[in-house]
Each structure stands twice: as structure tokens, then as C-alpha cells.
Amino acid sequence: MEFKSQDFSSATQVLTIRGLRVGLSGRPNATPVLDGIDLDIRAGETHCLVGESGSGKSVTSLAVMGLLPPDALELQGGSIDLEGFEISKATPTQLRELRARRIAMIFQEPMTALNPVLRVGEQIMEVLSMHSDLSQSEAKKRTLDMMEQVHLPDVARIFSAFPHQLSGGQRQRIMIAMALILDPDLLIADEPTTALDVTTQLQILKLIAEMQERHGTAVLFITHDMGVVAEIADTVSVMQKGRIVERAPIRELLTAPQEPYTRKLLTAVPNLAPRPARDAADRQDLVNVRGLDMTYGGGGFFRKTEGVKAARDVNFTIAPGRTLGIVGESGSGKSTVARCIMRLIDPTAGEVTIAGTEIAQLSRRQLQPHRKHFQIVFQDPYRSLNPRWTVARSLCEGPINFGTPRAEAMAKAAELMELVDLPRDALDRYPHQFSGGQRQRIAIARAVAMKPDLLVADEAVSALDVSVQAQVLDLLDDIQEKFGVAMLFITHDLRVAAQICDDVLVMQKGVVVEHGPAQAVLSNPTDTYTRNLIEAAPGRHWDFANYRALDSASAFKGATA
Structure with a gap:
């Protein structure tokens, strides 16, 4: 280098x-x-x-x-x-x-x-x-x-x-x-x-x-x-x-x-060497997305306009206990796909099946009982956690809304705090009394409290320091191994994707340009756009953990040297 x-x-x-x-x-x-x-x-x-x-x-x-x-x-x-x-x-x-x-x-x-x-x-x-x-x-x-x-x-x-x-x-x-x-x-x-x-x-x-x-x-x-x-x-x-x-x-x-x-x-700096993929044999797909389209705008009273196609014909599956990463530049459609799957926005067309239920066409009322099956962790936990609520109230809100007795929800909240490596006595604190990494752990605990089948992480570690980022990635790994949840991980950082994803889907301007096992996509990309993303990753020529430079060939092949 x-x-x-x-x-x-x-x-x-x-x-x-x-x-x-x-x-x-x-x-x-x-x-x-x-x-x-x-x-x-x-x-x-x-x-x-x-x-x-x-x-x-x-x-x-x-x-x-x-x-x-x-x-x-x-x-x-x-x-x-x-x-x-x-x-x-x-x-x-x-x-x-x-x-x-x-x-x-x-x-x-x-x-x-x-x-x-x-x-x-x-x-x-x-x-x-x-x-x-x-x-x-x-x-x-x-x-x-x-x-x-x-x-x-x-x-x-x-x-x-x-x-x-x-x-x-x-x-x-x-x-x-x-x-x-x-x-x-x-x-x-x-x-x-x-x-x-x-x-x-x-x-x-x-x-x-x-x-x-x-x-x-x-x-x-x-x-x-x-x-x-x-x-x-x-x-x-x-x-x-x-x-x-x-x-x-x-x-x-x-x-x-x-x-x-x-x-x-x-x-703590992740490199581009993809982790070994977990075994997917004999696992029935938990998430199945087919022909997902999302168009913003369009219509018009006097003159029809086409609108902006944020996602076009997106297809993928995720098995229990596995992680699919969606990567691409800003505006590529990554977060749009995640929000469609969470039904935070309604897709224009396509099917989204989670845990055997097709949710894309359900009304808001019909969707309500199924929401516990899929939860999301946003990029900024300070904005997603209510600043006026204690941590205990944030962790208990979902389970109580779905019928869990308050005492049982509080006991579970204390267990979740230990799961995300935070003290039980912090339940009575407010979000501003924690660091950014600790707030993200609380946001993860809140999502896991619902015992979801699918966990969506939308740029969940992009604003964190590398050492805190590594801790949160390890935490997500532990949770996935313990509960067997499927994970959809949205990121623009290919080094992070390499550390946590089993499969990678690359999006450009709303279209999937490459999709496959992380080892194949990141080590031997076939699409020019994917290669450009890897070429642009800062520090890709460096093996930080071993304090040495990599030759350009090994750096491009997922830093496997």
C-alpha cells in the first residue's frame, strides 16, 4: 500500500x-x-x-x-x-x-x-x-x-x-x-x-x-x-x-x-474478508419477497406522471438464523425495501411473506396482529426511543400491547438488559443518560422483546465508533444464534456487511444488480457496480488487525490474504 x-x-x-x-x-x-x-x-x-x-x-x-x-x-x-x-x-x-x-x-x-x-x-x-x-x-x-x-x-x-x-x-x-x-x-x-x-x-x-x-x-x-x-x-x-x-x-x-x-x-476495524456462511440446509425460508415494486409520486389530475421508481422487481428469501445484507449507495433503494417489508410504507406491487403470512396486501387493521413477527432497529436510537419514557417503559410497551401482563413484561425487560450487556438497575433511566452504543443496545433489546421471526437493521451501526460497532455486531450475532431469527441488514459499509452477512444483495437505482453468498459477491463480484463499491471502500488495502498492508489483488478478493 x-x-x-x-x-x-x-x-x-x-x-x-x-x-x-x-x-x-x-x-x-x-x-x-x-x-x-x-x-x-x-x-x-x-x-x-x-x-x-x-x-x-x-x-x-x-x-x-x-x-x-x-x-x-x-x-x-x-x-x-x-x-x-x-x-x-x-x-x-x-x-x-x-x-x-x-x-x-x-x-x-x-x-x-x-x-x-x-x-x-x-x-x-x-x-x-x-x-x-x-x-x-x-x-x-x-x-x-x-x-x-x-x-x-x-x-x-x-x-x-x-x-x-x-x-x-x-x-x-x-x-x-x-x-x-x-x-x-x-x-x-x-x-x-x-x-x-x-x-x-x-x-x-x-x-x-x-x-x-x-x-x-x-x-x-x-x-x-x-x-x-x-x-x-x-x-x-x-x-x-x-x-x-x-x-x-x-x-x-x-x-x-x-x-x-x-x-x-x-x-476493531472490520475488513472485507467475508465470514464463513452458516449452514442453510433443511431450513425453510422464513421471508419470501417476490416482485417487490415501490414507486413514489406519479398520478396527477390533469396529466399523468410516471413517478420515481425506488424499487423494481426485487426478489429474495431469508432462512431462519441467516442474515441477508442489502448494500448500495444512497438512493439505491435499500431503505425503501426495508420499509416496504416492515409496512412502514405500502409497496406498489409484489408479495412479502413472513412466517407464512402474506403481508403486502393486508390492511393496517389486518396487519396489527402480525407486527410482532417483524421488528426494526433504526440508525439513530436517540430518535427512535421516546426521550420522555424510561427504558423499562420502552421495553415493556410492545409486549403489554400484545397481552403480556405488566409484571411479566417487567421481568422480561430485566432479562433483556442482561442479554444486551446492560445493568438491570438501568431500567429506570432515560435515553439521554446512555451513550450512543448503549442506546442502540436498548433499541435492539426493544425489538427482541417481541420475539420476532425477522429483525430488520437499517444502518444500525453506521454512526457508531469502530469498537462499539464491533460490540453491537457481536450482540446481533449472539441474539441471532440464541433465538434463530432471520435478519435483513441494510448498510452502505461493505466491511460491516462482510462481518455479519451470509448473503449479499447489491442495489443500484432501485434495481438488484447482484445477489448471492457474501463470499462470492464480495470476493469475486461479477457486476461493475459491485466492483466499484469494493474499490471505493476506504482502507481496503489494509489488514488493520495484523498491522500490515495487503497487495491489491488480495485486498480486492475480500482481504483474504
Whole structure:
């Protein structure tokens, strides 16, 4: 594998952080959130800051930007020097001048960072109007030029579009254009590709590298994805509980990690080697989907419109105790299929048979008694769990609704907490009192409480750290082995699919382009689209658990070397 190997020792020092301490506002004796952070970034260098949620990565970036929430966090010591300017002592006016002109930031979720009621072109121009003396026509010309530089198509049309009219990748490109419009010295990218599919992620990473090379920008890249780190980093700092526990050039960190925590992070990264498929002999199919179609829109009073075909002629089966993964880019139809099977939306055509009952044509009233047979775990457990309900109430709601006595449901809830490796006494807590990984375990426990025949996991681990992700995947495996449930696993991460799926179905623009055993699809793909997805997987040339690079042939064949 080729590593970035540029020597930055003679490059200009852009950012120098020494002894940075951040603590809880008004609580000087509390354990600090950041405890003595030292960091150096030079011009043209990409410095990756990695670690699990809660390690302090994003707090570090907010401190550098001067964006610490004053009622929650405060600087308690240390220095943040940007080419001779001390940020920690800057006034609000100086900080406003600093942002965009000398430091810019790309946030994880552009839909929340962009103003939903302003056209995206106007939002980029706003940066120029606040920090430059350009006329309206000059600012628009500069904005269109920057939009072309970030490879947006049909820039005149997109200039006038609202954020909701763009794809996730296009919105992230708008954020990059906004961040780089004034040629800042330092670009901070906080998990900018976490929610993107692999091909869009690859495009964004290449774009950031291209813009960095063109403008000589220093980049502080925050991520928990070691695959991304392997692709883009020059230097890596590993954070744990508010401290940097290891710092090294990328080659040294991946081939000879020194700290146990670093080795733990690397070992937890899934690779593209498919697990051995479980025996399917003598198992009658539990789920049978035939000719599933889903069209959004269409109709019209005066003129008929065709509508958007989100899924066309989808066919598959799942046996008890086996997992089928559906993979593809955003907009490929993965989640549409899952929602049709769950009857969260009604399919336009086709048959969906679960546990011997054809459910696609049932009315909502007819469907109600059958819902306990199929349950779903969503991507964001914080949004799927009622914030006003205790965990006990969330776990008991379904069984009680289907006739289980309250005392029995509570006893079962306590057992489920142990099953997902959480303490029984946590039943009286609320969702906000748990970490993201713990909330996902609760969401899984709630789904399992109904003793379903089919469990649908829709991007259930995509927002989790690699170590927490590995724990949740192991938990799903244990549950499947213990209860024999069939699982439909929706993901855009082929490495995750390789670790948990027996069979893989690849979708592109609503159509199934490849379907077969995971070993065959991921090791020897026959469709060009599948091959492109595998080629785009970050870190696919790396065997993280064994700290070694793979040759390109073995990496493509499922990393079996």
C-alpha cells in the first residue's frame, strides 16, 4: 500500500496547541474534558485526530474555532496559536474575523449546518459579503467558480437550489466550497464523511486532498474511521478520555502501534474478508419477497406522471438464523425495501411473506396482529426511543400491547438488559443518560422483546465508533444464534456487511444488480457496480488487525490474504 510520505519538517507551522485544558463551566474541580492537549499542524499537512465518542476530538476542534458553548464548557488553561495569533485570548470580534478567513470548519451533518430557507449560492456569497469588499457580481462569479472547483454539476442550477433539493454528497460539497472560498490557512473537518456512502465518501476525500494541494491548506481531520485515516493522513494523534495517548506518522502508527488503546481501535476495524456462511440446509425460508415494486409520486389530475421508481422487481428469501445484507449507495433503494417489508410504507406491487403470512396486501387493521413477527432497529436510537419514557417503559410497551401482563413484561425487560450487556438497575433511566452504543443496545433489546421471526437493521451501526460497532455486531450475532431469527441488514459499509452477512444483495437505482453468498459477491463480484463499491471502500488495502498492508489483488478478493 502507498502511504503519504511527504516531509513537513520545513513547512510553515500553522497551528500550535500546548497544554490545552477544557473543563465544565463553573466546575473547576471536575475531571477536565481536555487534559493537556499538545498538537502541531504544518502547511499542507493532514493531521488526523482519532478516538471513540467522548474522547475529546470535537471539543478540541470547537476550542480551536472559539466555539465552545459558554454555558457548558470553558478554557481552563493552555495555548492555541495560529501563526502567531493566540486564539484563546481573542475577543468575540477577533474570532469572527478569524473564522472563514483564516480558519474554516466542515461539520458532520451539512443539513443542520446549512440554512434550510436560503439558497445554497446565497449562503456561500454571505461568507464573501461578511469578510471581503467584493461587489455582488464579483462575489457571485467567485462563488460559481468555487462551486466548479468542488466539482458540482450544473452550477447555475445548484446555485439557486435549496439544501433539501441536493443529495448528501452535494450538500457536503457546498460546505467545502463555503469553507475554502476565502483560502483559509487551516481547515477543520469534523467527521465530514461519516454519513456518506463509500463512493460519495471517496469523492469527498479526494476533493479535500485536491483542494488542499491547490491551496496549501493545513487540515485537521477528525474521524473514528481508521479506513479513512489510512487513506488520507500524514500524521495521526489518538485521543482517549481527553488526552492524546499516541502520536505518529501514518506508516508508523499502522505498522507498529505502541499503545494498547491504539491497537484496540485497529483490531476493531472490520475488513472485507467475508465470514464463513452458516449452514442453510433443511431450513425453510422464513421471508419470501417476490416482485417487490415501490414507486413514489406519479398520478396527477390533469396529466399523468410516471413517478420515481425506488424499487423494481426485487426478489429474495431469508432462512431462519441467516442474515441477508442489502448494500448500495444512497438512493439505491435499500431503505425503501426495508420499509416496504416492515409496512412502514405500502409497496406498489409484489408479495412479502413472513412466517407464512402474506403481508403486502393486508390492511393496517389486518396487519396489527402480525407486527410482532417483524421488528426494526433504526440508525439513530436517540430518535427512535421516546426521550420522555424510561427504558423499562420502552421495553415493556410492545409486549403489554400484545397481552403480556405488566409484571411479566417487567421481568422480561430485566432479562433483556442482561442479554444486551446492560445493568438491570438501568431500567429506570432515560435515553439521554446512555451513550450512543448503549442506546442502540436498548433499541435492539426493544425489538427482541417481541420475539420476532425477522429483525430488520437499517444502518444500525453506521454512526457508531469502530469498537462499539464491533460490540453491537457481536450482540446481533449472539441474539441471532440464541433465538434463530432471520435478519435483513441494510448498510452502505461493505466491511460491516462482510462481518455479519451470509448473503449479499447489491442495489443500484432501485434495481438488484447482484445477489448471492457474501463470499462470492464480495470476493469475486461479477457486476461493475459491485466492483466499484469494493474499490471505493476506504482502507481496503489494509489488514488493520495484523498491522500490515495487503497487495491489491488480495485486498480486492475480500482481504483474504
